[in-house]
Every structure is written in C-alpha cells, then in structure tokens.
Amino acid sequence: MHNQDGSNGVGGGPDGHPEDRVPAPHAVIEGRYELLEPVGSGGMGEVWKSYDRRLRRFVAVKGLLDTTAASPDTKRAALQRARREAEALAKIEHQNVVTVHDQIETADQVWIVMKLLEGRSLADLLSRDGVLGVPRAADIGLQMAQGLRAVHEAAVLHRDVKPGNVLVRDGGQVVLVDFGIATFEGADRVTRYGGVIGTPPYLAPELFAPGSPGPTRASDLWALGVTLYEMVEGRLPFAGREVWEVQAHIQQAPEPVFRYAGPLGPVIRALLVTDPAGRPDAASAEEMLREVLAEPGTPPPARAAGSTPPPTAPTTPPTPALVLPGPGPGPGPEPATPAGAVPPELLEPAPRGERGRRRGWKVAAAAACVVLLAGGGWVLAQNGSGGGRDDVSGRQGAGSGGVDTEQAWQQWKNARKRLTIGAKEDQPGLSLHDRKGVWSGFDIDIAYALARELGYDEKQVDFYGVTTANRASKLRNGEVDLVVASYSMTPEREKRDGIRFVGPYYKAGTSLLVRRKSARYDLDEAVDVKRNHVDVCTARDSTYADRLRKDGYTTGKWQPDTYKECVKRLLDRNSSVYAVASDDVLLAGYAKDDPAHLKLLPSGSGTEPYGVAMRKDDPLLRGRVCSALRKILAGAEWPEMYMKDLSPLTGRKTAPNRPELQPCPGE
Template identity: 75%
Template sequence: MHNEDGFDRGDGGSGRRPEDRWTGGRTPVPEPGATQEWTEPPSHDGPSVPHAVIEDRYELLEPVGSGGMGEVWKAYDRRLRRFVAVKGLLDRSVTTPDTQKAAVQRARREAEALAKIEHQNVVTVHDQIETADQVWIVMKLLEAPSLADLLSRDRVLGVPRAADIGLQMAHGLRAVHEASVLHRDVKPGNVLVRDGGQVVLVDFGIATFEGADRVTRHGGVIGTPPYLAPELFAPDSPGPTPASDLWALGVTLYEMVEGRLPFGGGEAWEVQANIRQSPEPVLRYAGPLSPVIQGLLVTDPDSRLDAASVEVMLQEVLAEPGAPTPARTATPAHSPTARSTPSAASRPASAASGPAPATPSSEAAPPESPPTASRGGRGRFRGWKAAAAAVVCAALLASGGWLLASQGDSGGGQADAAGERGAAGGDAQKAWEQWRSATKRLTIGAKEDQPGLSFHNKDTDVWSGFDIDIAYALAEKLGYGKDDVDFYAVTTGNRASRLKNGDVDLVVASYSMTTEREKQDDIRFVGPYYKAGSSLLVRKNSARYDLDEAVDVKRNHVEVCTARDSTYADKLKEEGYATGKWQPDSYRECVDRLLDRKSSVYAVASDDVLLAGYAKDDPAHLKLLPSGAGTEPYGVAMRKDDPLLRSKVCAGLREILAGEEWPEMYMKDLAPLTGRKTAPSRPELRPCSG
C-alpha cells in the first residue's frame, strides 16, 4: 500500500496488541492494515484447511489461533447463516494409534458435557461433531477484548472492577465444575470482557473431566506456567481438579490488582520453585480482596477456597463501597517501599516485574493469616470472612478513622467538609498529621514526554516543565520538600488507573477537567491551574497537501492522531475529522507517527501549548496551526475517597494562583512556547466543594 505522499506505508506506529508471553502457540493478531499471514495449524487428517466444510455445514474460513490442544477456526454456519468458532479438541501430538481410541472417547464426553453448560459467563457451545480423526465443538463467536488486553493497556485494575471480573469468573467456573468439567487454562487471555462488562470464559481446548487421566504434552503438564497450581507437579498428583482451576483464578485476581504475577519465572520449574520459596506473595493494593487471593493461593488444594466461597466473599467486597480504599492502607500503599523509585517509575514497567518488594524494616506487618480452613467448602468461609473483616478494621484503625468521612460522598461539599473536620476527634490538623505520617513521600503522576509542560530527562533523571513546577509548589504547600517528591510516569490512557490503584497520590499531567471524567474515572479534580486552547500539529512540508488551517485538515480528510481516552478522541469524530482506528497512549507516539513518512497520519490534535512544545523541538519538520475554539482547563486529580488531601490541595493551589509563583512559572516554562511577553490572567479556581 502507498500513502498520499507516495511512500510505502508501514505500520506508522499503529497500535498493536502487546505480545502475550504465554500465548501457548496462539496465532498473533495481525496489525490493522497489514497482510494477514496465518500459520497453518497442525494436521488432524480431518478438514484443517480454509474453506473446507465440516458435515456439509460449517465452512472453515480462517484459523484464529491454536490453544494448548487443538485449533480454533472462524467458520460460517451455512444452515443458520451465522459466524461461529469451531474448535478441534484432539492434539495428535500427544496420542498414538494405541491411545487414539481412548482420546476420541474422552473428547467426545468432554464435548457433550461442555454443550450442556448454559451459563452467561461460559462461552456457549452450539454443536458437537465428529469427523474421521477429530472431535469438534462449535461455539459462539465472540469478538471482544480479553482481560489480557485490558491488563496490557492499563496494567492494573481498580479493586471494585477486579472483584466484579473475579466474581463472574467464579460464577463461570462453578458452572463448569458442576458439569464435571475442568478448564485447566484459566488466565487473562482466556477471559473475554464484553461491552457492558460481561465476562465470558473461553478456550476449553485443554479442558478435561475431573478424575480423568492426566494428559501431558511434550513431557510436561498442560497449561500456562505462571497459572499452574503447585499440586500438579507433585509426584503422586492425581492430576487437575477444580482446586487447580481456582488457583489460576487467584493468580489472575492478584495480577489484576497488583500489576504483576505473584510467582515469576520463565519456565514452569522456575515458577514452581518461586512458589516453594515464597508461598505468600506480598499484597499492596488488593485491600479487601486480600483474603480472597490469599485463600485461593493456598498451596494445599484441600484447604483452598472453593468457587462458592469465593463468590460470597467477592459479593461482600462489592457490597461495601467504602471498603476498597481503607483496606488498601492496611498494607501501606503510601510507604516508599511500595512504590517505584523515580528512575524506575519513569521506565515502562512490565506486567511480570511489578513494584519492587517492600523491605521488612519499612513494611507494616501484614494482617494475620486467615484461620486454617476446613475441608468443607461453605463451612470454611466463615474463617475467611472474619479475616476479611479484620483487614478492613485494621485499615480503618491504622488510618486514624478519618477515611470514614468519605463514605456517602456524592461528589459535593460533604466530602470537603468531612475532610476539614476529620474523623479523628474532629481535629482536622490531627487527621492531616496522621495522613502525613503514613505518607512519608509524595508520589505524583506526570507525563514524561511533553516539552515545556512535563518532560523527564532519563539521562539525568530530572523532571522539568510547567506541570512539574506546579507539582513541586503544591508539594511544598503540603509540607513536602523536593527531595520528598517522586514522579511517576503516566499516560493519557493509564493515569486514572494509576491514581485509583494507589501508584500515585496526585496526578498533574495536563488532565482536562470535566464532570464526565470525574464520573467515568471515579476521581476528583482541583483546579484549573491552566487553560489551554485546542490546535493541530502538521508536517511542515508535505508533498501532497498544504495544511495551513484546521479546515484544510478536515477538507482533505487526512488522518488525525490523538491520544487514546483524551478529550479529543470523540470530539474529532463529532466535528467530521478523519481518525485512525487505533489511537496510541501518548501524544509523543502521535508525533512519531506524524514524522514517519511511511504512516498515514498527517496531523495531531491536542492542546495548543502541548503541541507547541513539539513544534519548538523540531521546527524543521513540524508546524503548529492556529488555535481553535474552546479551552481545556487543567486540573490536579486525586482519588475521590481522599477528601482530606483534596481540601489541602485546594488550599495550596489557591495560594499558588494568588501569589507570584504562577506568573513566574508561566514565563519560565510556557512563554517560550506561546510567544507571550507577559503572563496571561490567572485561571479562576473552581469551588472545591462543588
């Protein structure tokens, strides 16, 4: 393909799905616009080629991946005129002529059992078919992102959302287990999250019956190494059981809230060695989910929580809207050891690495281990429920009680009034002293690639720009020196989740204040501390188009890039601009696409002051178009349930805007970009009680 400038079109930095390290041989999803080359799945002597038809009904269109045992095809049901997923259950690599008959019988029973499961959290099986050498199941074709996709994008999820996803997974597993089927490959990649939040367990390609003979592939236990239960590796192991599926659920819950796997390792033996050496992984952000995760990651399968107990405990978590944040402080999220250092935080963190382990000297003692569980599923829940309550109570006591003030906050002045009063004997100063005592260092989320606004020099580990100066000034008002402040690199796409999950205390990252964002991201703003205009950044010398005004960009229907989840993402479409299907996480990526003449991006949409920084850095190739209508007010974001901090930030920002600090910061950082000789009028701070 060629773009309008006559250059070979590459991916142009197009959004590609991050590689799943544990794909189990699944065919990767091609990038948008790229030629799709599919690896042919293993031969099964049956129809395994495109456009072959099974039973004169299901036309195989294209493979959509191969799981642990068997392959999955997108197919067309000629009779009912619909697209379906067709999966072969037999893996010929693990069968011999002597074992083939038994394998076919086992797969046949498995398919029949799966077809009987009717549950909203389990993929629907429409049909079961046998050909000469294969047993096929025909399933509903679901086109939705997986939980792995969400974690690749956000790295961590908030406790309420993780609890909701975990609850639906438990519902699905319970239905599967009641049908005497075991999944055996529970992991984020096999959990689809549909629009509206419905969770569906998929990929039963290596499922088996409870009590069936263990089948291994290439001499090892089947499954994905980081999610395999330790009992599967015991010499006298009876093989997979419902408890081993629930271990994998525990690993998945941990990964959702902690942003990393509980037990690292590149191979199955390494993972299992880490389980033996450190069977109780540190929980920093799980809060009220801690007892659930701890109960699922018990190495003794007989003492592990069952699906019914998990369901009840997760329902308790979701029924307590005030529980997630207070419980999180039981394992101090504000401790310096629970955060990355500034230099480490500035680098993209892999999901496998996660936060550095806390040192015993600075980590508060974890809550007592839950009571030893009995072997009865429902009976043992009482002990775990008591442990969950203990975690919440301990957290409330540790926080001095003032966090209770956030309960019932509907986004109005009640939160601020409660924060000012405090709940520790009505003494706001005492409550703030307790907050400061628990938060030795202030961690602030900021963007690291916006010259003039916020920029991180990785060579010197120095942060600079207007946002950074605002952040330092606020920290000083809160009683922190520069040496007590850590900056944590965030993007437009992940800053809300970084805030909600305790990675940062505040976000100062050209965050446009809108009521919709407060509701959607479940945060609160203080501000504005700056008002920006909207603009477009274009190539200075285009071989195809002369783009001098916004109308030129719209009239020529050239592709405009903006950061995912920015205020411009929907605005561009509403105003008739052409946008690409995939948007990156940062404006820096958009600019990189713009500068890549192989890409189809001809303009970047964002705030004028932000784009002016890029134009100033590369005046030979980039041009800033005149600002358009409207303004983007920048606010300081924080968690909704932190009214005390919000009241302090509000008072501090009011002082900054009233004094000489603000115009001095503007002239130092932004005047070189805007060309102004004097500072503009200061933005009017919105009431913090509104």
C-alpha cells in the same frame, strides 16, 4: 523474557559496549543484532539479550519459527505465518504490551526485536510471595486486560498468557511479553508434537473440543482468569501438569474453590466459564476489574514486600503484607459459610447476556466486598500499621464531627512522609522526564509549589510517570497522591474516573500538529485536515477522542496511550496519520523540538482547563490543595513559572490572565 537488565544497568567499558566485557564473538543477525546471552525461554525458542550495533542500545531478540518443523512444506507454511505475525506484533503500541522494534528474516528463522525491559515476572513474584492481596492482583489483572484488548484489536492472539509471560516493572507497570507463539485470529490451527501449543494449566477447555476452530480471544481471557485465581488463591484452579490431567479436572469440577478471592471471585468465575461465548471480552474484563478497584472500602494496591519503589523515590524498608494462611496444595473441601455471609448462589455467574452478566457481576462483587471485608476473609495488602490511607480517611470522617482540622492534616502527613505526584514524562515545556532522571516543565513547577504549600520540600516529592489512559487508575489505586498531568477538568471525568479536581491552574487552547511538508496534502488550517479526511491521532481516553468524531474528523480505530506515540506515527512516512489533535501548548512543545518536520496549526475555539486530580474519598487533601493553589495563583509564582516554561512555546512576552479557581470544598 523476564529478569532482564536494561541498557542503563549493563556494565562494560567506558561506553558500555558489550565487546568490552564479552571475551568471545557472538552470533550477529543481519550484521546488526549481536546475541549476547539467553534471558528466558518460551514459545518456540529462547529470548536473547542482544546489542543493536546501529542504534547502540540493548534489545531482546526472539525467533518465531519452530525449528523442529519436519518437512519443507511445513517449514514454508511456518515461515509465511511467522512473517505475518511479526508484522502484526510490530503494529501494537501499548504500555502494557512489549514494544516490537524490528523484524528480521534469515535463511532459517524469523526474528522479532523487542524492547529490553527491567523487572521481574509475575511468576517470580508469586514464587516469592505465594499469594497477592486482592487490590494488587486486581491492578495487575486490569493492566493485563488492557494489554490483551490492544492485542486483540490488532487481530492478534497471545495464546500463552500466564504469570511467566507477565512482566511487573518497578513502579507497578505490567507488560505482556513473549509473543513467540502468538497467532492471527482465523489462522490455521497449529500444533506441535501432536498437541495444542501453550502451557497446559492455562489452556481453555474449548481448545480440545471436537471440531474446535482453535484459539480465540476467549481462550486468552480464560488464561487471564486462571492467572487471577493463582494470584489471590496461591495455587492453580485446575491441577495437573499434563494437558489430559488439567482438562479432566475442568470436566469433573468446573467450579474451583474460592477462599480468599473476595470481590475478585465473580470476575474470575466469569472468565472461567467453560463455554467461551459466555466469557467477557478484554474490554468487559477491564471494566469489571476497574469496578473491583473502585469498590468502597477496597484499599489501594500496595507494592508487595520487597518490591522496588518508583525510580525517583529513595529505597525504603518494605512494608510487610498481612497474609492469611494459604491453602494447601490441590483442591479441598468448600469452607463453611460464616454466619452472615453472602449465600454462594449470589456469587454464581450472571445470565449470559452482556448487560445481564455485567449487572449480576456488580451486585455479587458489592455483596462479596461488604461481607468479606467485615469478616477479614480475603488477603489485604496494608500500607502500614495503624496509619495507612484507609485508617486516616476514617479519622477524617470523624474529624468533621469535632476533631481539629489541623490535627487531622498532621495525621494525614504522618501517614505519608513523602508526597507522590503523577505527571507525564514526554511533554516538552509542560512535563518532561529526561535521561538523567530530571523532571522539568510548567506542571512540575506547579506540583513543587503545591508540595511546598502542603509542607513537603522538594526532596520529599516523588514523581511517577503516568499517561492519559492510566492516570485515573494510578490515582484510584493509591500509587499516587495527586496527578498534575495536563488533566482537563470535566464533570464527566470526575464521574467516570472516580476522582475530584481542584483548579484550573492553566487554560490551554485546542490545536492540530501536522507535518511541515506533506507529499499529498496542503494542511495549513484545521478545515484542510477535515476536508481531506486524513487520519487524526489523539491519546486514548483524552477529551479529544470523542470530540474529533463528533466534529467530523477522521480517526483511526485504535489510539495510543500517549501523544508522543501520536507524534511518532505522524513522523512515520508509512503511517496513515497526518495530524495530531491536542492542546495548543502541549503540541507547541513537540513542534519546537522538531521545527524542521512539524508545524502547529492556528488554535481553534474552546479551552482545556487543567486541574489537579485526587481521589474523591479524600476531602481533607482536596481542601488543602485548593487553598494552596489559590495562594499560588494569587502570588508572583504563577506568572514566573509561565514565563520560564510556557512563554518559549507560546511566544507571549507577558503572562496571560491567571485562571479563575473554581470554589473550594465548603466555599
């Protein structure tokens, strides 16, 4: 399901309807979904680019049933299983998992209707580039782990994790696709043609052990480890096209040779432990990959040569990657350990206990990072020659010892001809990215004002869509320079996310959004929500995620990445969600957009101070942003922005008192 065109990229007649360009009629499922052309295959069958005649949009449609099922009993069992799988997949809402819109059952097939995504597969990227830099591979692996965590929390197993089923979108978003052979945990082991379903080089060894229970979460994590190895080493860890060949290589040499993995080596080793009980789960893998990206000296993941910049950024010539000579095909002898290198035993998997495994991994990763960086032994994706972010950061340190601050700032700007700012795309009044590609709202106005004070005009500013769950990683990974995204300032976040705040530039209250008319409950105050024990939704990793439980509210086991998804659940009459918790001004935007169905409850106690976030290792930028924000708050701009963007939401006739800026660095 890759190399797909989105609805905006499809030609045709005046309204882009496929009938204007397709000469012959196509099969139509349930009178609604018109199959246009196959865009990929995998799992049980082809994925079709299709047209939804009811909602007038392009989608991807895939059949879940193995049409080669022989007997009527086999077909009945497969049909029942496919129904359950489609229902489970439709419940997964995560930015790193393809969205399932609908489930359709015909006489001989169960179809899932998915969002049609633009982008190319990771397999295509590897085919073109051969090998990826460690930072970029870690970032892709992190997003894969995040997607697998959401899949596993829904009690679903992917079963075919591999580069061909990983979509890398413009701007760097990674999406797990092709759930055609997914299954439930605990489901009967299903085989096809007498063998285990899946792609041989990515199948975990326990799937072939006598008495194996079949696929588990751990087998998906094995496939993640194989994919990470393939990204950084340029080849598969265990050679072979047939299952028996791959499994024989695993038995004969369970430790693959590492040449260029660097700090990713211990992570991959942990994922490729042959005993499934010894592998980290998706959440642990996520934490380990975050640690790799947060290691001192690890450069931010740069886009590979030829990759497309964010939609709002103009196309620029691709930056060449510095790639060391790739290894030859197939396993080779272990390279000699260079002088001063970390002994191999330090990179061995840590003890099996969860705490011991994580601690051992961190020690090994830190040692590997220091030694391999010094020796240049792993692949680095550079931002440019002689003027990349890490180079400038180094000069900043020297600058504090005598180099003029203004000169250091000019060096910083020379390395960044454009300023990239992370912002949320779906918050009316605060930050909104509409269908025409226009950004608007209070956060956006603050961001533009900061950019002007930093010496960038609006044409030199690129906005990049972020969510509550990923904004910290996008910042740490170097995909954005600043984040202005209703980011509540807390010391805990600075420590946990590895960032620094400047602000506040606004102080919001706390509130709840509910349905205007509820069939079961009268929800007019926050106490009604708590007393009735109705489910409250909030964005994952928001300040409300832990606070709600501590305050006695009922929350679901899994929370989405965005408040917009929470609002969708709230409006769904079949959902258990009856309230959304967030900042009053944020929720007021959703209530204003749909006053017939949504109402905002009175604000509660406490405030959420919004700050501008940046990487903690960039004190020069932090000082400049702090000075710029102080000037904005002191002038006429701030109340003007408030009255334009937020007054329509809050109902205030005058701007409130300006927030008091926390001390800038050095003050």
